[in-house]
Amino acid sequence: MDCSMTSSILSANYNTILFEFGVILVSSKVLYALLRKVYQPRVFSDLLLGIILAQFRVLSLTNAINLVFGKIGGFVFAPYLFALGVEMDPTTLLDAPTGDSVVAYAGILSTCVLVTLFHMPLMQATSGVVHERSLRSFLGLAAVLANTASPVLTRLTTDLKIAKTAVGRLAVGAGLASDMLTTMLIAVGSMIWRDTGVDGRESNDSPIVQPVLTAAVLVVVIVSAFVSRAMAEWVGSRNPEGRRMRGFDLSLVALAAAALCWLSSALRLNVNMAAFLVGLAFPSEGRVSRLLVSKTNFVLSSFVLPLYVAHVCLSLRQTTDDIEVAGLTRDDGFRAYVMELPFPWWKVFFVTVMGTLGKLTGCAAAGLLRGLGMLEALALGMLLNVKGYFHLYCAQAAFDAGIITDKSFMAIIFMVALNVAVTPMVGMGIASWARRSVQWRLMGLQHHDPSTELRLVVGLHGPQDVPTLSYIMEALRWGGGAGGGGELAVYAVDMVQMTDQTAAAIVKGGGFDGVTVVDEEVSEMRKLIGEALDAYQAECGGGAKVKVRRLLALSSFPDMHSDMCICAEDAMAALVLLPFHKAQRADGSMEPGHHGFRVVNQKVLQLAPCSVGVVVDRGLGGKHAAAVVSGSSSQQSQTQAAAAVVVVFIGGADDREALTLASLMSKHPGVRLTALRVVQNATAQARARARTSLFESKGSRRGGGGGGGMMGAPASSALGQEEAQMQVDDKFFAEFYRKHVAGSKQPGAAVAAIGYLEKHVADGAELVAVLRGMQADYRLFIVGRGRDRSSVLTEGLDEWAECLELGPVGDILASSDFSTTASVLIVQQYDAKKHYKVIDEEFMPL
The missing domain is CATH 3.40.50.12370 (Rossmann fold)
Structure with a gap:
């Protein structure tokens, strides 16, 4: 019945839906082109557009849009996390910690300590940020707050021209290490609590089922490593350097990756986390990996992610009980927006301060030990606190699982938007701090000393x-x-x-x-x-x-x-x-x-x-x-x-x-x-x-006139x-x-x-x-x-x-x-x- 209703809605309104999709995509590109002049990343323009659509109800068929993405939303982030995993090299976790890794680990540790100290007000059934008090919600919140959106940070340092500075290079390396470790922790948590319901109770499987399924997932990941390397070598032999990669060969690699992700999801692992683990198993170097990352990210950033963010913002709706508590009418209650309720300012403030203080404390301390100045160390912590698309996905998943309330969902979205908007200002501050006065000298060949380099x-x-x-x-x-x-x-x-x-x-x-x-x-x-x-x-x-x-x-x-x-x-x-x-x-x-x-x-x-x-x-x-x-x-x-x-x-x-x-x-x-x-x-x-x-x-x-002599000067x-x-x-x-x-x-x-x-x-x-x-x-x-x-x-x-x-x-x-x-x-x-x-x-x- 549900499938037939969905099909009828889509078939009756597909022209309008495609038109609205086009409006969202074009508006996102125009808004990004304008905000890029003030160094705002694409995720901020997508978020701002989604908030505007949700606040003013610009589009008429938001129900149909949410219906479409409600069916495919669980799979949208799989390519994103797969490409993210391909960029990372998990073998670095086994090596001796580098300076980048030390900064990343310090930021993660300090954030987890702060979440532990303030977990009581955070985890209240009615008034807290998190709806349930459980180990999975505690660890999930700590991992998400400690996570750094490395793709956003990498692009931001490029736009701000700070990727070549000491702080910029350290931030990019530490951001990637932080993103890899925290996302791996979230993936492991999804394997442990794969069958936890919305009410927080565990499934009725026998105790031996969970370890067996987890072991099976690990076997799939290990197999993925061998399969991916073999396919990369095979495709590389068919497409030597200097020749354009055949689209058919690249499609075979993508299909093989999709099949491995499906196999992991068949073992009751979240498909998005499965995609990330399979991406980690892929070789991070090589022509095939480079192409997979670039092509996937291009399609996602140009078409998929703007629509997904609009869906997330348009899904800010209240349940009937919350509408009644707010004093709103029950008529057409399921179409009421979260923004019609009192705004949870304290939740936005609390979550923002929690994540920022956690990153500042650990990363700044590690930066000082690395020889950075106080201002540069604080700026490093602010850069590593940048959020992105993955945090929106985690908020949506937590809301669907009943871990956070709808108000907290809205608070996290606004927290991400505020965080992303402020971070470029920190980057511009780094650019000015990096430039310090030195003794000026003539720069040119005529004044060059021939005895020097x-x-x-x-x-x-x-x-x-x-x-x-x-x-x-x-x-x-x-x-x-x-x-x-x-x-x-x-x-x-x-x-x-x-x-x-x-x-x-x-x-x-x-x-x-x-x-x-x-x-x-x-x-x-x-x-x-x-x-x-x-x-x-x-x-x-x-x-x-x-x-x-x-x-x-x-x-x-x-x-x-x-x-x-x-x-x-x-x-x-x-x-x-x-x-x-x-x-x-x-x-x-x-x-x-x-x-x-x-x-x-x-x-x-x-x-x-x-x-x-x-x-x-x-x-x-x-x-x-x-x-x-x-x-x-x-x-x-x-x-x-x-x-x-x-x-x-x-x-x-x-x-x-x-x-x-x-x-x-x-x-x-x-x-x-x-x-x-x-x-x-x-x-x-x-x-x-x-x-x-x-x-x-x-x-x-x-100069002939009196006082006009200056005109001849x-x-x-x-x-x-x-x-x-x-x-x-x-x-x-x-x-x-x-x-x-x-x-x-x-x-x-x-x-x-x-x-x-x-x-x-x-x-x-x-x-x-x-x-x-x-x-x-x-x-x-x-x-x-x-x-x-x-x-x-x-x-x-x-x-x-x-x-x-x-x-x-x-x-x-x-x-x-x-x-x-x-x-x-x-x-x-x-x-x-x-x-x-x-x-x-x-x-x-x-």
């Missing part, structure tokens, strides 16, 4: 960027000391866009990132980048002279520049190298490129705490790169295969930085450098004098700055010429020979003509961006510029109609007026 931050869109950037890195390394003895520290940052799919594949990672992405495409890309960097490091003499540290910039494009700038600050880098957002096609033209990467480059150029170089690659990472990187070939063979490089000097701070970079590269025998100085001819000098006279006449006319100031800049340029280039050009011609000179060209031009058109005449002779053009350059030689060039962030000359060199073989490096010197502060010494020294 040269540090670079290199952004990578993919493995195709490694050869060209390796060419530049290796050439710069030779400028670190006499005879190529300089040391180079490279922070290679994989720039990965944050999408719903990559967000669903974020898990705890090793090293300084704290998190990583297990999405197949991202993992394959990072693997290829790693292999190319390892090959470069091996060819240039291993880690003695070149140290490469891999980092991950996982952000949306509007925020990715923050990752790059933070990496440059932490590393005290002298230069950030970024690939151009356009790539060369097979016919030699430049493709439009990805606008998101262009936004990143623009913001890094604006906000970077050091000098920046943008690389336009036109095949520089070919045989010339191999000749430069290879350290085994003779100097003669390197010289014969040397790449011709030209640095263009017009004037300004950026051109001075470009000239410094070129002089460092010139020390490598595989680089043949030519310095091109562009100077004004007689026509250009006349135009410059006319422009100066015009400014002076405007200034004198404006901007013009005279600009002229004075231009003259001072020209003097600095002349002095700097004269020193460069004396040391590198004239000095290299002396007998027995220790410096590399540098060619010198001087071109006299009248305007921008002649400058472009000069550059076009040289495009076939050089493999790399190095030019300054020219932000502060005020020269008649570049006037008007930016009017037709397509990429203004490259500067007028850089835009011409990067255009499709300039060259098909000459790569370009556009350099911007760090602006000393931007006073940045270096942070977090844990990133250095390398």
Whole structure:
């Protein structure tokens, strides 16, 4: 009868139900997009939407929605807990406790102690938070309050850019350990009390049945470990690295996991807990596991979980007895909402304080022992207290089992929402605490001490960027000391866009990132980048002279520049190298490129705490790169295969930085450098004098009136700055010429020979003509961006510029109609007026 009624309701209203499902999903995405700007995780937007739907009764068929999820709600969380189990490695429980584990265990222990001390007011049949006084309710409450929502915490640390800090890395590791241990305790409890009814009484099975069923479940879990590893190896052999995984093979693994979960549930174990235990038995490493986690989490976060949270909030209903106690009418009583009753503020407060104090006490104490400051230790405890979807599931399960009352159910939901809303504020506090003032120093190549280690931050869109950037890195390394003895520290940052799919594949990672992405495409890309960097490091003499540290910039494009700038600050880098957002096609033209990467480059150029170089690659990472990187070939063979490089000097701070970079590269025998100085001819000098006279006449006319002399100050100031800049340029280039050009011609000179060209031009058109005449002779053009350059030689060039962030000359060199073989490096010197502060010494020294 019940099944036929359900079928009739669904068949009669399925169009409306699908429409309401669509409304919930779209509203959830829109709300998350808005709240994400204030770093709120997805679970908060889902909860907020569910509370709004429950409070204002926005949807008309809430009964039908609850009917649908009432039938499938018991199975919704099985994929979530399975993916959670796959991310975890239970063998770590057998190893010696690490720092992460100690923090997690301390938080769990302190929470359990607080629950024990205050269990009397918590467990009252009518007024308490828990409806029954039993061992299972006591242990369940302690485990749930001690649990950390590790998926929410991992995503939160990524969004807040704190995953690379000491507190962030410790929080991610401890959160995963806490989540694993407490969820395992809940799963074990579900095996022990698998047949406990709503009234709290045990089943009538014989005493031997429970141990037999528990042993059978453990056997299934052990079998799952062998089956899953065998299937992973079999699928891996059918789908080698570099090939896309066959959907049929992945479906077989998922079906096998579902069958194992069903077998455990057939032994009267809760299907969700069975899924978690089977997930724990699966190998946490490997391509198959990564794909299962990423695909499952993507589907859950995009479609299933928003609907499930809406169902949980819409199921906040009162029984008839409670409605009468509240003084409400009995008419249609089962449709009354919990929110129509007096709100249980004290329960929300009590549960929130209980969980928070428990985490703060234990985790903060462990953090202090780990060497954290008091504020950082307290922030660590607050981060590990974050709640999520699993807590909503536990509240729903406890309510259905009669362990908690409906008021307590509502109180827990609001407690989770409040907890999740506050935690990002703690993360932002960590980000500010991690940044402390140190003695400021100039960051750039012009002010770099050649006897010290040269540090670079290199952004990578993919493995195709490694050869060209390796060419530049290796050439710069030779400028670190006499005879190529300089040391180079490279922070290679994989720039990965944050999408719903990559967000669903974020898990705890090793090293300084704290998190990583297990999405197949991202993992394959990072693997290829790693292999190319390892090959470069091996060819240039291993880690003695070149140290490469891999980092991950996982952000949306509007925020990715923050990752790059933070990496440059932490590393005290002298230069950030970024690939151009356009790539060369097979016919030699430049493709439009990805606008998101262009936004990143623009913001890094604006906000970077050091000098920046943008690389336009036109095949520089070919045989010339191999000749430069290879350290085994003779100097003669390197010289014969040397790449011709030209640095263009017009004037300004950026051109001075470009000239410094070129002089460092010139020390490598595989680089043949030519310095091109562009100077004004007689026509250009006349135009410059006319422009100066015009400014002076405007200034004198404006200053002619009494007291109006100050109006002429901007013009005279600009002229004075231009003259001072020209003097600095002349002095700097004269020193460069004396040391590198004239000095290299002396007998027995220790410096590399540098060619010198001087071109006299009248305007921008002649400058472009000069550059076009040289495009076939050089493999790399190095030019300054020219932000502060005020020269008649570049006037008007930016009017037709397509990429203004490259500067007028850089835009011409990067255009499709300039060259098909000459790569370009556009350099911007760090602006000393931007006073940045270096942070977090844990990133250095390398």
